[in-house]
Amino acid sequence: MSLLGYLLHSRLKGPIICANVTTHSLYIGATDDHFARNYTVLMSQFICITLAYLILRLILRPLRQPRFVCSALAGILVNAIVRGNATYFATLPKEELLLARTLGVLGTTYLQFLTAVKADTTVIYHTMRNALIIGSLSMFLPFALTFLVAHNLSLPGMKHEYSQFFFITGLGFTRFANVVYAFNELNIMTSDLGQLAVSCSMVCETIVWLLMFAGAYAVAPRVLFYCVLSTATFLLLIFGIIRPVIMLIIQKLPERKPVSEFFISSILVIALVLASLTDMIGSINLGVVMFGLVIPNGPPLGTTLSEKVELITMEILMPMFYVVVGFNTDVHSVDLKVSRDTLLLILLSTLLKIVGSLVAALCCKLRLQHSILLGLMLNIKGPFDVYLLNRYLFEDIDKKTYTVTVLSQVAITAVVTPLIDLFYNPHKRLSGSLRKSRRSMQTHPSDRELRILFCIHNEDDVPGIISLLQASNPTVASPICAYALHLNELVGRATPFILPYNKQMKRTKSKRSYHIMRAFENYFGNSNHLVKVKPYTATASYKTMHEYICRLARDESVPLIVLPFHGSQEMSNVPNVIALRNLAEKIQAYSPCTIGTLVDTNMRHCLSKSTTFSCKVGVIFVGGTDDREALTLALRMIGRPTVSVTVVRIIFHDVYKDIDEIMENKLDNGLIELFRVKAGADLCSTYHEVDVKDSEQAISKIQGLKNKFNLVMVGQKRSAGSVFSEETMLNWSENPELGVIGDLVASSDFRGETTSVLVLRHYRDPKGSFHHHLNVHEGGSLLRRAPC
Template sequence: MDHTSSLNATSLILPKPSLEADSKFICGSPEFDSLRGIFSGYNPLDSIFPTFILQLLAGIVVSRVIYLVLRPFRQSKILCSVLGGILLGPSVMGLNMKFREALFPPIEMGLLSTFSTLGVMYTLFIVSVKTDYKTLVSRAGRITWVIGFAGTFFPWITLMCLFYSYHDYLPPSLQLKFIPFFVAIILSFTFFAVVALALDELNLLTTELGQLSLSSSLISDLLQWFFVITVASFKQGNTTQAVAAFASTFIIVLICIYGIRPAFLSIIKKTPQGQAVDEFYVVLILLGASVMGFVTDFVGSSIVYGPIILGFIIPSGPPLGSILVEKAECFVMEILLPLFFIRIGYELDVSSLRNWKTSVVLMCIIFVGYFAKFLGVFVSSLSFKLRPRTAFLLGLIMNNKGIVELVIYYRWKKYGILDEETFAVMTLSSLAITTFIAPLTEKLYKPQVRLAPNNRRRCMLTIQTTPCTSQFHVITCVHNEENVNSIISLLEASNPTEISPICVYVIHLEELSGNAAPLLAPYIAKKKKIFMRTNSPISDHIFTAFENYSGNSHGPVIVRPFTMIAPYKSMHENICKIAQEKLTPLIIVPYHENQRHIYGNRVTSLIRAFNTNLQTYAPCTVGILVDRGTRQMNTCSFAYNVAVIFIGGEDDREALAYAERMSGHADVSLTILRVSLRIKKQDELDDTNKGKNKGKSKEAEKEKEEEEAMEMEMLMDDALYDEFKVKNISNACVVCREVVAESNAQVMDAIQSLEANYDLVMVGRSRYQVMELNDIEMPSSRSKNNEPLGLIGDALVSSEFYQGWLSLLVLHRCRGPS
């Protein structure tokens, strides 16, 4: 070994740091002197692997700290990662040459380059797996096609005019003949993956704005796919090589679609229902992403296109797509991808902006292009009668920049298409536009306001106001097959008749995993086309059970099945939208604790938050169904025993109104427990405060108003209860019991006096009258844990009542966020 190799005794033969392999190599000795340790006077940073570990740790820690600082300002994780790379690079900390030589020695950058390339490959693979192109394209209407084309061609034409008009003022790399053409095209595209990641961080995936943005960006994405494949092919040396590269890429695509995709469908078919795909197939497919990168690079295309093509043909969602995303996403997005941003920061040198005149001109042209895209989207949106604010926000979202743009800029710099100055300007412009888009979108678009009950339509119904001679609409949310039996039994007890049939919208809820875009679509029993999304076996069984019930129910029941795949944090928005459109008076959702043994603690907490959001924002009554083993319904000999605890308040009146509907069913037995509360009047209390100053007059007026409101509530309670008794005075299946309570203890005693053989107990959630009886704490009250059930519901699901085996329906009429 000569003296030169001693500069780095542990260097390996590595490719030049680049996303693309070339013919230049760095040579070194394969010896591992780091085994001697620091106590032998050895510096670990003289070796490749310790240096790489330090680069990885520095990149992750710095970007995470920046993310924690900027997260309150709604800045994206990708933006913070790039800023972390810039901070570590030559623009900031790298100005110190000792720091740069220690953390980024040129001779040891090969390993960082290799792993950053893997990070980009697998990131784009995961995004492709999560993207259900077929569904998005099929849902794209004329508006999305127009917005997609206008948002692409209008800025491209604008940028082309500006580039050639100010040709002499541009950096040298943009003065070449065809370079401005390609730069203008890339700046004009909107990439689906970038928009999906941005919307997910803003929690807007399931909103109308989010759905329109995804579909429109997909149209632009399809255009860029045609562009990049063509350019990748014709970058070859001559026409023959270009045609060979294009033909090879086309053949690879055909093999993937008609050879490999059917194999993936076969894997899904062989996977038992409810079980994960065999780990052998998961590992094989993940390795296949690297193989596909090698193949596309081998035929003259880009190394990143192979994983994208493979991800495209994998059926998104469970069981295959979701398990691939679950296994790979965390490691790729949190470990490998930050290495790419470190690389970006290392390559971006702000000091390269020496000619400020050309840099400012280029920056201005780029921002004019962004504004042209905004105008194209804004004007085309207004032409379809979208609200100006929605059109404005859509124009902002379509200007989002992210990982795909950075990959393109980086590769162009490595190819020599962009010089240092142009690369720095384009990268900084992308960061600048992204910096203010997210907080501005967050500020201007608040979908929760749209769902607030004070903004709902005046004709929204409740159970009480639903005419007994009209169709009764119900939305039922189902997580798994265990929820089906109790919901079907409840629907049958709801007394479907010829004059008042039941129309039930059955929505199978699935967490967004293995999909980039949320999905709410009517269920179709069989899909056999090769590009169609495969139905979940669980969905098949759930909807088959409801269809069988519809055909065998005692009365007319219409079933409208839907599949919803969305994040739990925003899933309630689409439910509320359906309730508004269908004028639905009742939404039934399973209790979150019933799902714990299936999904575990994480998903259970998400379902609990989903239920709470529904109770807050739903434009109708929400029923939380606690299922403790209701017996399986037999349509030939159906019998249902229901108890209603009626204390007072609008939630209890909804429960009594629901019982009124059930009372018409000959096979439903009802027991109404009317608990009248004897609350002390204000004039019966000690009058020691009479001598207080006038400053207390406002409090006294407020107390008086509350007392008058309570008296009005009690009058409505008595009126509804008396009406119920009159209607059912001759109904042998209805029994009414009345008790008077002066304390919480007496309320609990009255409830415990009920027999334990009820199939279901119905209560209201709110109980402000009971809270006035604050002589003792409610038994087993865990209001923070079981807040969706209210005080009485919380107590009833505890083990102190009927050994915890009581099935319960807690009704709550939405009154809006407090």
């Protein structure tokens, strides 16, 4: 049901007694036996609903059913079994259910709060125009046409004349909390289309609030004044007092220390107080939702709230909510002949919502497939729709209509969710959107600005990155734009985001990135403005962080991403090392550009040894696309007086080459010749060729280069025929992700304490079923600098 209906009911009939107050009366004059019975019934309900949910979750997992569907079916199934077979529970008076109802209401309240905390309202500003068009049409079209059809139908189960109006309004309403709740589970909250759907749901919420004021004015013009006054006072309290206090407290939190339990408990109590206040004035849980939206969804506060509250809410409180749903749902009472018109309206509203979204999305120049998917996304139902129905059960509709509506919402979600999950696969989204926007160092013009995306985990990565920028020889004709992206692991299920550093600071007042970004700002000032720095922060789990990095590289047309290598860290934090290595592997698999892995040992000392930057760069060139990327970057370094570049080409003789390898060799020779021409005019650059017969000789020659360079650059893989069989040699490599030669020069025996290594890898097509062709011109990139 819509919020308008509840507001009008509150004005016409007076305040509705909430479950908490009613539950309180349960204990007045209650005996010890009654208390014991309440406890026994509550535990029995919890055990039954939990077991039913786990069984259904296991059975329905292959069908990709969401948690809402499994939980609702578990509640209905347990209720059907209890009513039919258990004599003890069959005679259970309704008063025994009040404790479960109270816990269920508490669970939905905190779930709405957590959903609002995880959401980010800044997303709507980046998709404002499309969201207004799609959100408005997807709501008004099903409402108008369904209302016209309903005029010719006699809907059973409506207790009042205006109940039909409220019922139809609720059918065409997309709740913001349901969309965020479902998208977090589907892991599409960070996608372009997912964020557009969230924006559309926020537009729908706004329209409903406007309808609330219009309904209040229709009931009595005087009522409108009190509605506006109470809403304005509440918003002033939230944004004028509570939010500044929370931001001030976050700013003063100690770095890298947990949020105090007192602060978390205070926030949870304030959430309930605000929910109660707004519930008294007729706005269902407006307080808890608005309070959640003003809390930053990243670390430290948003993440801590998710960690501490979500488990209890989802695993203890919400099951009791579905117990109440099952108790109110009587499947045996449904008569399809009587409920035929109600089912027709529900189906019509669902189809019209898809059509409205489809037409509006096509007008916004979205692709047909994405337009249909968007219509499906806006039809997702969830626990908050059922929560509103519970509030209206004995007010507007009878139990039969309630049962039909709940079953229809479960059925719609059971059909829509697998379709979204099947046709909006994250790997397909990522590889398809990046396929036609690929770039490399070889294709980048030498007389244009070079854009490099540096991923930074901690402060130790900064000196080596700045030294690499210095060695890359920024000039007036070809400056460098460095995108410094600080990666923060997101713990819990809060919404990940990527933002420019200044916007992130305004939003969370976090100091996690302060020292890192300050170092880059100082370097920008000392580089005579030849290096432009654009700082960003990304907060996400390592499992999905590659999506945000690759998307930023695509949007900013970056030809090179540089990652710090952490494979050789102390093994005391094995899970962190594994997570970082998996992240690097995913970035390499889906990157739209060249990837450079920096094993930093000595680059950080190139600036500290003297007042003048000095660096010796060596390139080990065997052949192939990856080696040509390393040589292209070395070509750029030629010309800086304090940087010497040496290329060592290893040539295998008497090796059979097929047609592809012959063509690769021609490309190698062309780039080598270009380097020799530039090196001839530069006294600091040299070129050497080394003839070898087999891989053992090649490895011996490479080991002879130990301690001769500050930085060694090499490609990850190369075309060297059967002599350099990487598939066989990688079996004994310590870090196979660096390639055979990369692993050799990155070993501690070769690097010692004087040499850093940069391993470059040209982009490659994703494998297998991840190929997915998309039109990169479809309405531009929906995602800009919003949370991803």
